[in-house]
Amino acid sequence: MIKNYLKIAWRNLWRNKFFSIINIMGLALGMACSVLIILWVQNELSVDSFHKNNDRLYAVIERQYYDHKVMGQYSVPGVLADEMKKTLPQVEYAVQMAWNNQNTFQVGTKILKLEGTSASADYFKMFSYPLIQGNAQTALNSPLSIALSRKMAVDFFGSPQEAIGKTIRYENKKDFKVTAVFEDLPHNVANKFEFLINWDSFLDENKWAKDWGNNGPIAYVMLRTGTDAALFDKKIAHFLDTYDKDQSAAFREQLGIQKFEDVYLHNNFKNGKPEDGRIEYVHLFSIIAVFILVIACINFMNLTTARSVKRAREIGVRKVVGAVRSVLIRQFVGEAVLLTCFATIIALVIVLLLLPVFNSVTQKQIDFPFGQIRFWLGLTGLTLITGLLSGSYPALFLSSFNPVKVLKGAVKLSTGAAWFRKGLVVFQFVLSVVLIIGTIVISKQVNYIQKKNLGYDRENLIYIPLEGDLTAKYKIFKNEALNMPGIQQVTRISDAPTNFGSTTGGVRWDGKDPNVNVMFTQVSTGYDFVKTMKLKLVSGRDFSRDHATDSVGYIINETSLKRIGYTNPIGKPFTMWGKKGTIVGVLKDFHFNSLHDPILPLIIHFGEENNYGMALIRTKPGQTKQALASAEKLCKELNPNFQFSYYFADAEYQKQYISEQVVGKLSNAFAFLAIFISCLGLLGLAMFTAEQRIKEIGIRKVLGASVGSLFTLLSKEFLILVLIALCIASPLAWLAMHKWLENYSYRTTIDWWVFVLSGVIAIMIALVTVSIQSAKAALMNPVKSLRSE
Template sequence: MIKNYLKVAWRNLSKNKTHTFINIAGLSVGLVCSILILLWVQNELAMDSFHKNSSRLYSVYASQYYDHKAHGTYNTPGPAAEEMKKVIPEIEYASPYAFTNPATFQAGDKILKMNGNSAGPDYFKMFSYPLIEGNAQNALKGPVAIAISRKMAVAFYGSPAAAINKTIRYNNDKSLTVTAVFEDMGANVSEKVDFITNWKVFTDDNSWALEWGNNGPSAYIMLRPDANAALVEKKITRFLDKYNNLDRKTATFIIDLALQPYSEKYLHGNFDDQGRIDGGRIAYVRLFSIVAVFILLIACINFMNLATARSVKRAKEIGVRKVVGALRSSLIQQFISESMLITFIAVAVSLVLLALLLPVFNDVTQKQIVLPFNQPGFWARLTAITLVTGLIAGSYPALFLSSFKPVKVLKGTLKLDTGTTFFRKGLVVFQFFLSIVLITATIVVSKQMSYIQSKNLGYDRENLVYVPMEGTLIQKYEVFKQEALSMPGVESVTRISNTPTNIQGSTGGINWVGKDTTVNIQFTFASVGYDFTKTMKLKMAAGRDFSKDFATDSIGYIINEAALKRIGYKDPIGQPLTMWGKKGKIIGVLRDFHFNSLHDRIRPLILRLRENEDYGNFLIRTRPGKTREALSSMEKLCKQMNPAFPFTYYFSDEEYQKLYQNEQIVSKLSDAFSFLAILISCLGLLGLAMFTAEQRVKEIGIRKVLGASVQSLYALLSREFLMLIGIALLIALPVSWYAMNKWLLGFEYHTPMQWWMFAMAGIIILFIALVTVSFQAIKAALMNPIKSLRSE
């Protein structure tokens, strides 16, 4: 029976080649989109979930309450993790974790830069990163222990086995011992590193991390198998009060701790205005999951529409089958078989397209996704998608076609009822509604990305380079600066403790005359050198930059306008300001500039002069068109002055772009999926236009004989489709406005929603639909009426 169904189905598909091609093309494109998104979603959901003890691994986060607001952060005091393990019996293991700036390593004559972090001795006991050499118990045991990746072991020693117990030089400052080699971290790891040092290596260089009053490192814990996570969370909520000697009745700065399953941190990394976990990348996972369903639904709607529209063509076949005894159930099975056959062909085509498009998709999403043909789960999910798609696409046509009455069919009196016609039109409206929403989203996302690119940050990020201060360059800052300034192409040189696109340090230890002592205001701070405002091309609202002509500038401060608003001085220049007990005066007020992502509001900022700090970055302004020449000269200078370290530099504009990687990915995917949604919709529209023209061929012939013009016939055939798309526009535009306005609210600074964005979406979809219908409409209108009427 099934063989017969498939044979009949194949004959019908072969007979209607154009109809079949449109259906297969639409379903193939829809399936490619859906499977790509499925693979991406699967990759996102699998991130960090492979650890053996995943259900017991938690990240500690803090809700900080100050300035009458709550702020969430993963930053905790450095001693917190190991102290919690000592005090709370339900905690089996705990580890602090901190990002280490790209470090320079030397073994023999090989000098390379690697990315890594520092962690406590329990780290590898908690996390299941495969160890090739060494064991979890001793991997980070000892103050000079370091665990390195396979890649790093091969780079320095030739193999993991040769690396174990070897000594490696760290930042030309201390010698570390390789105690373990772990497998290179794969695509399912969110925090990829080449090395992890013992926690003491970090605290030796960052003594502030030993103090309870400073926040910065992350804290990870692993509970005992019988522990209750909710109970542990209650125990740690006010854990820091004791160590900070905090009286909550009078305190102006309060920190509550809470737990988040470690496997959820990657996708749920944002905080709400209560300082609690609220969304993150999971929003994009949900968004594109919905997009995948919508695009596949658009493809299924094509199938339904075309099958229903062509029902009159198959009416006599159905009538004859029923007269000779065919049951409705057998007819339903026949039509479902046709749908399944088309779907299986579409799946085969989509797998070929997937293999071709996956490298491009990986490049856009910055993933390393592979087609998991060797995994039974993939084939199970693919089979499920195939069956569901086939059933959705074929169910309505099967039920509809099998319901025909043979008497009406064979008498030639069959007409599609109003309900059927309305349903088919409703499908077209829904299909284009989804397409319009996607187009509008694409326009708004593209406009926001353009806004980010062109936004005046308050400084000039072009031709701005920063070079890490390391090795002997730290002590030779002034010499380096003078040498660099003499080079062609270098305009100015200064220093900064952070990077210009990511100034993060904050403090509440700021005092001034008239301060409300009942309110704790956090100020972002940075240490800079002379010529900072000149190099950054910042604008002064009042006062001046730090200058060697004024010896008192060593205790002077420059603030931004946001800080001035919080301080409240009417005439700030020369007014007293104290930072961490060091009294000084305000010498300048900067116009507000963006030193973080546009997701964040510009925070109060204080700059202090520190020419001799032992960390930070050189900031170098190059002359337009001379950057390459300047970098070449600086590389020679760095090799001469700092031979133990490779020359490393970063472009400020490139680092700025990295702040918006997620948005850039969303923008590119929106462009692609919108295009494909339109393509699928227009394939369906083309099929319906062809069928409509075919059904009305005699009417068109008669109208031409009676004198109708090509223009009037074109308008006749196009009017219905344009009306349906107009209805889709009326429904889609308010939905699009609501969805995109909500997305833009995730940015403190964003492009305004403007009417032309929605008008453009409407014009684009109308134009494309008109072009799609025009080909078939004009062809029908130009047909010779003699040929149209000859059969009569």
């Protein structure tokens, strides 16, 4: 019997090739999209989740209470991890780490700049990164020890085995001994690095990190087996009270922990606790995958039932000869599953073809999981569920035909069934219109970010790290650079102009409330900073060689002035870190961090003589290539042991919004796909309606109805369905996008025209879809449609 069912199913597919192709391709596209999203979601969920001791690994977080608010962060004192391990019996291992840096290494004549960081000795005891050479217990024990990745070891020494015990020159000032070589990090690691340097070496170079009142590094702990994490979290809340004596009623700190594997997806702090983050995108795209698959299933239902009249006599005859309804249901569900199997095969081909493009868009390195049994079991389940879901209604509908009426040629659609199918089309277009509106709003926000006036000119602005001999020779570099082709202005700055990350509460001024601690962002700059950045001064001036007192001068922004409260701030006393001085300038507010965050109070202090930071260069318009060539030539002369590196301020600014750009591109693709599949469903309903009303149309034509009036008659009900979908989708989309935009302190508006444009797009697409079938029905010869009468 099963063989007979398969034969019937195959003959039906072959007899209706056009219908079968549309049906299978609709399902295949929906499934391909869902599979791609599932692969992306699996990749996101797998990040940092592979460590053997993940159930005991935790990141230490710090909550700061000041200025009537609670702020959370991962930055902690640089000596915290070691102290926690010494004093807390629940902690088996603890690691302190710095942020990633680009550092220069040299072996012989080979010089490379690579990204890495510093970590304390317990790192390889806690985290499951395989060591090719060396021992996890001793890999980072010595202050001058360094662990290299396989790639770095091969680049410098030819092989991991040859690297062990060899020395490698660091920043042309220190020699490290290679004590371990670890396997190149997998793609699902959030924090990628090519080397790890012993933590003591970091502390030697960064004395400030030893102060309990300074934050910056991050800390991880591994709890002993059986430790209650919730109780431990409560126990360490006031751990810093013993060590940081700067706490007061105006400023206090508390510690907490967060599971290490959750940090990647939940790293946005709200009220001092990590909650949202990339997990929102995981949820968003998971919902979109379900939406598109449901749209594809609805499309299948409508197309299948649209062809019901063609199979009505077959069903009638089979019922007359004894076929029961349950047998017919199994047959039609089986046909749906068979179609879905074909669709799955095509979907897999589409996924394999599109995966490189998908990886490029999402900036991932997702491999197709050929060898994962769990993936194939999941795909099998998805195929069966899709087949059952998409085939259930057609099976119930087709098997319900009355054989007597069918054989008399009177196949009628009940009112309830008609409303159900129209409801499915409305539901399809609700999901599609939500995606269209969401796509437009996301595009508006991305465009807003790209064109937002930041308060400075980020075009023609580059910065070069001051490293090696270039640090001490900055004055020479600046003087010579200003006389070279393409270079307009040069200054120095302690942090990248797109990301001022250092904050301080050690600020005093006349009239400050001792019970309120205000946190200021701080950055040090050299002469001509305001001119180079093209910032606007509200009052006062830039740092200048004409003023000897600028070493204790401060420039603040408008937000700082509001918090300080001075009416005429220029020349007023101001103290930071105990260094008394005066305010010499007030800048108009400008964005120095992501648009996700509001503009914070900013203090700019003098740093022309600093031994760190970067040179900030304003190039002449249209002469960036000449400026870079000039800067590279000069750097090689002054700093021959270091590779020349530079960064464009506008490119670094855009990197802050990679997630938004990816979401925008994917939303465009998903919205198009959803509309396309929905149109196939609408086409199915149009075909069904035309077949149901074929005799009515014939009679109307005989009585003199024009083609135009018939076209309008057949098309208007579909437009009504789309309008209903638009009315339902608009408030849903507004709520969803309003919540998404709340992640930005500076955001675009959801204008009325967004909904109008979405409606016009949906209506135009629907009109084009149904017009072909409506025109075909309206132009049909009435003699053919009325022949049986």
